Amino acid sequence: MMGSMTLKGEGKGPLPPLLQQYVELRDQYPEYLLLFQVGDFYECFGEDAERLARALGLVLTHKTSKDFTTPMAGIPVRSADTYIERLLAQGVRVALADQVEDPQAAEGLVRREVTQLITPGTVTEENLLRPDANYLAALATGDGYGLALIDVSTGEFRGTHLYSRTALYDELVRYRPAEVLLAPELYEHPEFGEELRRRFPVMLAQARFDVEEARRTLTAHFGVPPQGVDTPALLRAAGAVLAYALETQQGRLAQVTRFLRYDPGAYMQLDGVALATLEVFEAQFGGGEERTLFGVLNQTRTAPGRRLLREWLRHPLLDRNLIEARLEAVEAFVRDAVLRRAVRRALYKVHDLERLAGRLASHRASARDLAALARSLRLVPALRAELEGCEEDALLALAERLDGMAEVRERIEAALVEDPPQKLTEGGLIKDGYDAELDRLRGAAEAGRAWIAALEAKERERTGIPTLKVGFNGVFGYYLEVTRPYYAQVPEDYRAVQTLKDRQRYTRPDLREKEREILRAEEAARKREYAVFSELREALVPYAERVRDLAAALAELDVYAALAEVAAQYNYTRPRFSEDGVFRVRQGRHAVVERHGAFIPNDLELSPQQRLVILTGPNMSGKSTYLRQNALIVLLAQIGSFVPAEEAVLPVVDRIYTRIGAADDIAGGRSTFMVEMEELARILQGATERSLVLLDEVGRGTSTYDGLSLAWAAAEYLHDTVRAYTLFATHYFELTALPQRLPAARNFHVAAKEEAGGLVFYHQVLPGPASKSYGLEVARLAGVPPEVVTRAQQLLAGLEARGGDAAAEVVEALLSVDLSRLSPLEALMLLHRIQERLRGVAVNEG
Numbered sequence: 001m002m003g004s005m006t007l008k009g010e011g012k013g014p015l016p017p018l019l020q021q022y023v024e025l026r027d028q029y030p031e032y033l034l035l036f037q038v039g040d041f042y043e044c045f046g047e048d049a050e051r052l053a054r055a056l057g058l059v060l061t062h063k064t065s066k067d068f069t070t071p072m073a074g075i076p077v078r079s080a081d082t083y084i085e086r087l088l089a090q091g092v093r094v095a096l097a098d099q100v101e102d103p104q105a106a107e108g109l110v111r112r113e114v115t116q117l118i119t120p121g122t123v124t125e126e127n128l129l130r131p132d133a134n135y136l137a138a139l140a141t142g143d144g145y146g147l148a149l150i151d152v153s154t155g156e157f158r159g160t161h162l163y164s165r166t167a168l169y170d171e172l173v174r175y176r177p178a179e180v181l182l183a184p185e186l187y188e189h190p191e192f193g194e195e196l197r198r199r200f201p202v203m204l205a206q207a208r209f210d211v212e213e214a215r216r217t218l219t220a221h222f223g224v225p226p227q228g229v230d231t232p233a234l235l236r237a238a239g240a241v242l243a244y245a246l247e248t249q250q251g252r253l254a255q256v257t258r259f260l261r262y263d264p265g266a267y268m269q270l271d272g273v274a275l276a277t278l279e280v281f282e283a284q285f286g287g288g289e290e291r292t293l294f295g296v297l298n299q300t301r302t303a304p305g306r307r308l309l310r311e312w313l314r315h316p317l318l319d320r321n322l323i324e325a326r327l328e329a330v331e332a333f334v335r336d337a338v339l340r341r342a343v344r345r346a347l348y349k350v351h352d353l354e355r356l357a358g359r360l361a362s363h364r365a366s367a368r369d370l371a372a373l374a375r376s377l378r379l380v381p382a383l384r385a386e387l388e389g390c391e392e393d394a395l396l397a398l399a400e401r402l403d404g405m406a407e408v409r410e411r412i413e414a415a416l417v418e419d420p421p422q423k424l425t426e427g428g429l430i431k432d433g434y435d436a437e438l439d440r441l442r443g444a445a446e447a448g449r450a451w452i453a454a455l456e457a458k459e460r461e462r463t464g465i466p467t468l469k470v471g472f473n474g475v476f477g478y479y480l481e482v483t484r485p486y487y488a489q490v491p492e493d494y495r496a497v498q499t500l501k502d503r504q505r506y507t508r509p510d511l512r513e514k515e516r517e518i519l520r521a522e523e524a525a526r527k528r529e530y531a532v533f534s535e536l537r538e539a540l541v542p543y544a545e546r547v548r549d550l551a552a553a554l555a556e557l558d559v560y561a562a563l564a565e566v567a568a569q570y571n572y573t574r575p576r577f578s579e580d581g582v583f584r585v586r587q588g589r590h591a592v593v594e595r596h597g598a599f600i601p602n603d604l605e606l607s608p609q610q611r612l613v614i615l616t617g618p619n620m621s622g623k624s625t626y627l628r629q630n631a632l633i634v635l636l637a638q639i640g641s642f643v644p645a646e647e648a649v650l651p652v653v654d655r656i657y658t659r660i661g662a663a664d665d666i667a668g669g670r671s672t673f674m675v676e677m678e679e680l681a682r683i684l685q686g687a688t689e690r691s692l693v694l695l696d697e698v699g700r701g702t703s704t705y706d707g708l709s710l711a712w713a714a715a716e717y718l719h720d721t722v723r724a725y726t727l728f729a730t731h732y733f734e735l736t737a738l739p740q741r742l743p744a745a746r747n748f749h750v751a752a753k754e755e756a757g758g759l760v761f762y763h764q765v766l767p768g769p770a771s772k773s774y775g776l777e778v779a780r781l782a783g784v785p786p787e788v789v790t791r792a793q794q795l796l797a798g799l800e801a802r803g804g805d806a807a808a809e810v811v812e813a814l815l816s817v818d819l820s821r822l823s824p825l826e827a828l829m830l831l832h833r834i835q836e837r838l839r840g841v842a843v844n845e846g
């Protein structure tokens with residue numbers, strides 16, 4: 001790491017010692033924003049001060065010494081967490097340089113060390129973490145692309161090998177990592193690196209991606225050469241991500257015990273565009289979680305359940321047996337509402353055992369963690385009995401995985417008090433009767449306190465002073481207190497320590513001695529408690545893996561029960577899967593839209609003989625909603641959920657592609673039309689017979705004829721060559737002619753009618769094309785004078801006729817040209833004439 005040893009500021013002299021220390025530490029961590037403790041504040045200086053002030057909206061001040069002035073900004077140590085959280089959210093990596101000696105005791109400059117590295121992708125502090133998984137990702141190349149991900153909070157470590165940059169990008173978008181490490185070749189890639197930088201906090205991590213280095217890192221961590229890391233690209237990614245995680249955790253990463261190599265080919269392909277347009281995790285036009293598919297499904301009761309549901313939504317299944325197995329479990333809970341309620345009530349009290357297992361494995365579990373573990377384990381036997389009692393095969397298998405670990409629970413219960421304090425060093429953790437030595441020390445302290453408690457009565461009797469009191473304060477310790485009227489009766493063995501207005505306080509050698517005894521015993525007891533606790537914690541480390549397995553089983557249970565709850569509450573049905581390619585939804589609904597108002601259900605019938613639906617209808621009639629609702633039904637079915645419909649018979653779909661509405665410009669700088677065409681290209685290249693393709697308004701971003709021709713050609717290609725299930729919503733009325741030529745294409749429209757007072761949307765999808773002249777109807781309804789509307793109708797008819805003529809003329813002209821005899825100039829002139837002819841029409845059409 002290079003050090004610059006310079007600091008932005010003004011002045012000629014050398015840096016004052018404090019700033020010199022700052023710069024030295026800062027330069028050791030060039031990838032981080034160093035927060036430098038100065039008393040009650042974490043400070044930044046120079047450029048970093050400006051950066052901090054900008055990021056958090058702080059006032060920038062200046063640190064001025066004799067020879068040097070530099071910008072300064074800081075945050076209070078006490079409330080650092082909230083500020084750090086905001087820094088992390090902006091993708092800033094933070095290094096905390098704390099004072100590591102008592103400033104009062106220090107000679108000269110207080111010693112400071114970097115005690116914590118906190119980065120968006122590697123935080124473990126519970127108060128900085130959201131319940132969702134927090135992934136750190138690393139990407140590298142080498143015969144393809146390697147992607148590795150770690151969630152430091154749970155110890156999950158997984159990765160895969162991909163064959164294209166697009167696939168890599170899609171996979172990355174599914175996980176939405178909090179932080180991304182890039183190998184240099186990707187970091188420097190002109191478009192890709194740029195695109196990633198726009199979407200994620202990205203970091204170049206040169207050295208960590210070295211192949212040999214990666215192998216060493218993995219082997220050192222697992223003790224054996226890495227299993228499942230089977231390509232150079234994946235090796236580099238996995239090594240880099242692990243090295244970086246280790247670095248931020250100061251080498252403590254025992255919670256990472258296995259690497260999972262997974263195959264994205266085992267799951268339905270859902271790219272970033274589809275996830276976004278279907279609003280699976282994020283609502284497109286503002287709106288919170290309740291406007292997303294995840295939001296309406298998330299009836300989970302535990303954090304691991306919530307994370308698992310997200311994982312299922314990211315990765316819908318392709319294997320029918322696996323899907324049916326999930327559906328079995330969901331159905332069991334749909335049928336048995338009593339069981340469902342009981343399970344959900346119990347789960348509510350279960351802690352986040354997945355993260356707890358992570359802390360247990362890495363020796364960081366607190367007393368509260370262990371108490372929470374015991375409380376959670378206490379719920380397991382009843383839960384298990386409940387499931388076993390219901391005699392559903394799908395749930396019996398799950399019941400078997402509910403491992404109550406009685407020995408762990410008993411051990412914790414025997415040792416720990418029910419509600420231990422957060423701090424481990426202040427005592428109050430361990431029950432009486434658990435450890436003989438601790439009992440002895442507590443006994444000694446107790447005996448001392450009893451002796452003192454008895455002293456008051458004894459001394460009152462001996463001295464005859466009725467108001468004599470034994471008290472305690474922090475400065476003098478225990479004392480005997482006598483009020484003024486009795487000063488004369490104070491015995492000789494009392495030694496005055498403090499005089500107040502009307503009373504005097506005394507001590508005595510034996511009282512002093514007792515006090516020391518008590519303090520010694522208490523101190524020893526605290527130490528002993530910590531030792532006993534540490535021993536308990538160490539003894540439980542080997543169970544971390546079993547706790548994690550239990551957490552996984554409970555998470556699954558949670559998701560089944562949650563999906564069943566949604567299904568029961570909102571009247572979903574179990575989807576069935578067809579062998580023959582039939583795709584039939586009766587009375588389907590949009591899972592999210594229906595939650596926010598009355599909803600009109602609609603049917604959809606597709607099959608190999610009816611693959612392409614051309615959907616027309618006026619603006620706002622519900623075309624997009626219809627497209628999406630059917631995609632969501634497919635998606636839900638393949639995660640193993642019931643679906644919002646009266647009946648759903650579905651093929652297993654390998655991909656869902658969407659090209660809907662105004663695309664948010666994902667890559668920046670490209671025109672909307674370019675983005676649209678790139679998406680279209682991906683669909684046409686990637687879709688298969690088993691894909692579901694949603695196209696909405698394709699071709700809108702360009703001139704009418706360009707757009708129409710592209711839409712037309714794309715529809716034909718999807719119909720003839722790709723043969724995907726395609727729903728094509730369009731404003732190009734011309735496309736309704738397609739079904740006459742394409743045997744597996746059908747027209748549908750969304751019904752709307754004019755009624756007194758306005759255009760009424762029925763949101764009902766019916767066979768046949770839409771009525772053509774909605775624009776004019778709307779104009780009439782809006783109060784445009786009838787003679788104008790009538791005239792417009794005439795013009796429309798004329799223009800349509802001419803448009804048809806123009807196209808025909810152009811085609812004829814093109815077909816009759818002998819290209820081999822055409823000079824470049826003549827070709828240009830021909831093109832010009834064609835353009836003029838078509839423009840006359842296009843402009844008129846507007």
Ligand SMILES: Nc1ncnc2c1ncn2[C@@H]1O[C@H](COP(=O)(O)OP(=O)(O)OP(=O)(O)O)[C@@H](O)[C@H]1O
Nearest residue numbers: 593598599600618619620621622623624625626763
């Ligand atoms: N089946 C339905 N039942 C009830 N409301 C619906 C239904 N379908 C759509 N809507 C509502 O109608 C409005 C328009 O829907 P949508 O955006 O799907 O229309 P559209 O035809 O795609 O419009 P445009 O052509 O302007 O893109 C939305 O507010 C939606 O919530």
